[in-house]
Each structure stands twice: as structure tokens, then as C-alpha cells.
Amino acid sequence: MxxxxxxxxxxxxxxxxxxxxxxxxxxxxxxxxxxxxxxxxxxxxxxxxxxxxxxxxxxxxxxxxxxxxxxxxxxxxxxxxxxxxxxxxxxxxxxxxxxxxxxxxxxxxxxxxxxxxxxxxxxxxxxxxxxxxxxxxxxxxxxxxxxxxxxxxxxxxxxxxxxxxxxxxxxRTSVAVLTGEESPEELEALGQDVFKYFGLGCRNVSKLLIPSSFDLSRLLDTWEGYAAVGDHHKYRNNYDYNKSIYLVNREPHLDNGFVLLRESPDLVSPISVLYYSRFNSTADIEEFLANQKEKIQCVVGKNYIPFGQAQCPKVDDYADGVDTMAFLSSL
CATH class of the missing domain: 3.40.605.10 (Aldehyde Dehydrogenase; Chain A, domain 1)
Known part of the structure; x- marks a missing residue:
């Protein structure tokens, strides 16, 4: 052919x-x-x-x-x-x-x-x-x-x-960069990047990079429309397990009934959990992204992939940034 x-x-x-x-x-x-x-x-x-x-x-x-x-x-x-x-x-x-x-x-x-x-x-x-x-x-x-x-x-x-x-x-996993100036519509769209496919994909956001003054309750309120993910039995089992661990260990976290937000330096969060880190400057964020480059699939935010579009790659958006067609055509 x-x-x-x-x-x-x-x-x-x-x-x-x-x-x-x-x-x-x-x-x-x-x-x-x-x-x-x-x-x-x-x-x-x-x-x-x-x-x-x-x-x-x-x-x-x-x-x-x-x-x-x-x-x-x-x-x-x-x-x-x-x-x-x-x-x-x-x-x-x-x-x-x-x-x-x-x-x-x-x-x-x-x-x-x-x-x-x-x-x-x-x-x-x-x-x-x-x-x-x-x-x-x-x-x-x-x-x-x-x-x-x-x-x-x-x-x-x-x-x-x-x-x-x-x-x-x-x-690999994906991260979102927030400035604190996002509209309710942008934060709602970010929920798609977090909750589509129950967060199982490498293009799902599992880590938030936020300003030191960012009010996380804005996210929990905005994301109420995604509560249906908690009806899935496997997702719910993960949520119940992680919540119980945080409660037993008295680990600070935020909870809206179907997702847990926890401050952590780690990049990859468990299913039903979203990690976040606070930063004081754009330079600190850029340094973090550069240091984690080999583990990040995509970055969502203003000046990055638009909110809600992480799971909408184009045909030439190669996984891990490796051009597989160039690899195959060179053989």
C-alpha cells in the first residue's frame, strides 16, 4: 500500500x-x-x-x-x-x-x-x-x-x-500553573484536566503550582460539577483509602467529598488526590518545571496549554516529546 x-x-x-x-x-x-x-x-x-x-x-x-x-x-x-x-x-x-x-x-x-x-x-x-x-x-x-x-x-x-x-x-504526569487571576470558567475547565479518565492518564494534571496566597477553596467550590467521578466504585475506594490515611496520620488536607488536596513536594499524586506546592515567584515555578522536565508530559495554564485542553492532543503531540514517526522513517 x-x-x-x-x-x-x-x-x-x-x-x-x-x-x-x-x-x-x-x-x-x-x-x-x-x-x-x-x-x-x-x-x-x-x-x-x-x-x-x-x-x-x-x-x-x-x-x-x-x-x-x-x-x-x-x-x-x-x-x-x-x-x-x-x-x-x-x-x-x-x-x-x-x-x-x-x-x-x-x-x-x-x-x-x-x-x-x-x-x-x-x-x-x-x-x-x-x-x-x-x-x-x-x-x-x-x-x-x-x-x-x-x-x-x-x-x-x-x-x-x-x-x-x-x-x-x-x-509521566502533568501539572497546572495557576496565577490566582483565573476566572471561574478557567478553573472549571481545569477540572477536566484533573478528572477526565479519573486522572489515570499521563496528560491528567496531578500537581498544582500555585501562588503563596492562592485560596484553594475556590477550586473545591468550582469543581462540584465533577462529583460524579466519586460514584465510580474503584475511584471511591481510592478516595476512601487515601482520606482514611490522612485522617489517621493527621496530615493536613482539603476535602470536598470526592477529591483530596494535599501540599506535597511530590509530582505524582494517588488517584483521588491532587498535590499542590506554593511558590513565591515565576522564576521558582520555571525552575521547578525545568528540574522535573523528564517527568512532565504537559503543563496547563496561562501561557501554556489552555485550561481544559490537556486531554486534547493534536496528532503531532508525541508522548514524552519523542517523534516516533521520525524514529520509524529513519529505520
């Missing part, structure tokens, strides 16, 4: 996903939730809408025009996909297939159904693509690797795949 045909295939995939009947969507939501109870109807909808933005013809053509995607002798690209949010590994799948290489994917056990569903749709649209991917349990025969996992698994991947070209991703 020529690159123009591959682009056409993925545009057709976007159209197919957008045209699913209500009955088909409901069946998809139920089966995805059965495979992973974090994958609620809302979460799967959000993921599909995000993928739909990737798969617009102009978006794909503008993205791929930056690369020399000449027809190559296909290499076998082993992809170890994450599964923390629905179809989080789709971008890697799309990038490998659009590059013209052969995809060898090991889906996350937490996101097997949706990944197979999308691959099957591609095969239904154009059966030739079936020859360009395989779903595997072991990746020993791959020529290059793209792997996403925890800090511990990333160390293992780097050791195990050290003799082959690779892109290895570890834990």
Missing part, C-alpha cells in the same frame, strides 16, 4: 467510528467496560472523539508532509501498548502502520478488546492491512521497539531491547 492509500484507510476508519449506530456504540461501551471497569461509557466516548480528531484528512496529510515516507522494506516494529485509558496505544499503532512498517503489537491486558476492535475495523475497510500487523504475546523477532510502561518496566525494556533501535517511555 502506498502512503496515500494508508492515509485514505485511516480517514475511512475515522468515518466508520463516527458513523457507528447507537446500538453498536452501546455494545462497544458494554464490552469495553466488561474488560476494564475503569473504561466507562464517557471515557470510551472521549477516547473515540480524540481519535476522530486525529483521523481527519487534512490533519493526517499536514502531519505526514513533514516526513519522507518513501516506500521501504518493512521492518517489524514491536509495540508494547499501555492500557491506563481507552485506546491510549492507538497513536503508536497508527504511526507504525502509516509509516509502512509491520506492526507487531502486544496489547495491554487492560485494553485488549478496544485495540482488537479498531484493528478489525481497519481490516474490514481494506483487507490488505491485515498483512501489515500481527497481535503477539512475545516480541523477540521485532527489528525495533516502541514500549510504554511504568518506571520499573521501562528500566527492564531498556535493558532487554538495548541492542535494537527503540523508543522507551516511562511514567
Amino acid at each position: 502506498f502512503v496515500e492509500e494508508r492515509i485514505k484507510l485511516f480517514v475511512a476508519l475515522g468515518e466508520r467510528l463516527n458513523s457507528l449506530t447507537n446500538d453498536a456504540k452501546q455494545e462497544l461501551f458494554v464490552l469495553a467496560h466488561n474488560g476494564n471497569s475503569w473504561f466507562t461509557e464517557e471515557s470510551v466516548k472521549l477516547a473515540l472523539e480524540g481519535i476522530g480528531e486525529f483521523l481527519k484528512k487534512d490533519s493526517l496529510e499536514n502531519w505526514l508532509s513533514q516526513y519522507d515516507l518513501k516506500e521501504v522494506s518493512p521492518k517489524r516494529i514491536g509495540v508494547i501498548a499501555a492500557g491506563n485509558i481507552p485506546l491510549v496505544g492507538f497513536h503508536d499503532v497508527m504511526t507504525v502502520l502509516l509509516s509502512g512498517h509491520h506492526l507487531m503489537i502486544k496489547p495491554s491486558s487492560d485494553d485488549t478488546f478496544l485495540m482488537k476492535y479498531v484493528l478489525n475495523l481497519l481490516g474490514d475497510i481494506d483487507s490488505r492491512i491485515v498483512e501489515r500487523y500481527s497481535i503477539v504475546e512475545r516480541l523477540n523477532e521485532a527489528d525495533a521497539y516502541i514500549a510504554t510502561g511504568s518506571d520499573n518496566s521501562a528500566r527492564y525494556f531498556k535493558h532487554y531491547f538495548k541492542d535494537k533501535p527503540n523508543v522507551i517511555r516511562a511514567n
Whole structure:
């Protein structure tokens, strides 16, 4: 398949996903939730809408025009996909297939159904693509690797795949920078960056950088509209557990019934908890961001990613800032 045909295939995939009947969507939501109870109807909808933005013809053509995607002798690209949010590994799948290489994917056990569903749709649209991917349990025969996992698994991947070209991703999270001058609408939008996908994604904000005088009660009041996250049993279990620990240990914190705000120098907070640190100057904030650069996926705030947009990456917003298409086109 020529690159123009591959682009056409993925545009057709976007159209197919957008045209699913209500009955088909409901069946998809139920089966995805059965495979992973974090994958609620809302979460799967959000993921599909995000993928739909990737798969617009102009978006794909503008993205791929930056690369020399000449027809190559296909290499076998082993992809170890994450599964923390629905179809989080789709971008890697799309990038490998659009590059013209052969995809060898090991889906996350937490996101097997949706990944197979999308691959099957591609095969239904154009059966030739079936020859360009395989779903595997072991990746020993791959020529290059793209792997996403925890800090511990990333160390293992780097050791195990050290003799082959690779892109290895570890834990990252996102932060928000507040000035104290945010409008109620901006603070409400920040709630989307915190609570979408229950805070499970690397683009979810888990840390606030705030002025020393910032009144955190403004956030708790503004975020009442997100209280429904606390109805999810797994989220509620995390909230109850963390709250009990803070109460037993008499650790200062703020609580609005579904999220706990705690001052901490740490970057990554537990589910249902949002860490914050107070700063006296913009220079201190910039120093913090520079020191944590390797662990931060994105920064939300004025002069950064707009509030509410952390979970709306463009097709060329690469995870960890590593250009995977450039990596694949260089093989």
C-alpha cells in the first residue's frame, strides 16, 4: 500500500467510528467496560472523539508532509501498548502502520478488546492491512521497539531491547500553573484536566503550582460539577483509602467529598488526590518545571496549554516529546 492509500484507510476508519449506530456504540461501551471497569461509557466516548480528531484528512496529510515516507522494506516494529485509558496505544499503532512498517503489537491486558476492535475495523475497510500487523504475546523477532510502561518496566525494556533501535517511555504526569487571576470558567475547565479518565492518564494534571496566597477553596467550590467521578466504585475506594490515611496520620488536607488536596513536594499524586506546592515567584515555578522536565508530559495554564485542553492532543503531540514517526522513517 502506498502512503496515500494508508492515509485514505485511516480517514475511512475515522468515518466508520463516527458513523457507528447507537446500538453498536452501546455494545462497544458494554464490552469495553466488561474488560476494564475503569473504561466507562464517557471515557470510551472521549477516547473515540480524540481519535476522530486525529483521523481527519487534512490533519493526517499536514502531519505526514513533514516526513519522507518513501516506500521501504518493512521492518517489524514491536509495540508494547499501555492500557491506563481507552485506546491510549492507538497513536503508536497508527504511526507504525502509516509509516509502512509491520506492526507487531502486544496489547495491554487492560485494553485488549478496544485495540482488537479498531484493528478489525481497519481490516474490514481494506483487507490488505491485515498483512501489515500481527497481535503477539512475545516480541523477540521485532527489528525495533516502541514500549510504554511504568518506571520499573521501562528500566527492564531498556535493558532487554538495548541492542535494537527503540523508543522507551516511562511514567509521566502533568501539572497546572495557576496565577490566582483565573476566572471561574478557567478553573472549571481545569477540572477536566484533573478528572477526565479519573486522572489515570499521563496528560491528567496531578500537581498544582500555585501562588503563596492562592485560596484553594475556590477550586473545591468550582469543581462540584465533577462529583460524579466519586460514584465510580474503584475511584471511591481510592478516595476512601487515601482520606482514611490522612485522617489517621493527621496530615493536613482539603476535602470536598470526592477529591483530596494535599501540599506535597511530590509530582505524582494517588488517584483521588491532587498535590499542590506554593511558590513565591515565576522564576521558582520555571525552575521547578525545568528540574522535573523528564517527568512532565504537559503543563496547563496561562501561557501554556489552555485550561481544559490537556486531554486534547493534536496528532503531532508525541508522548514524552519523542517523534516516533521520525524514529520509524529513519529505520
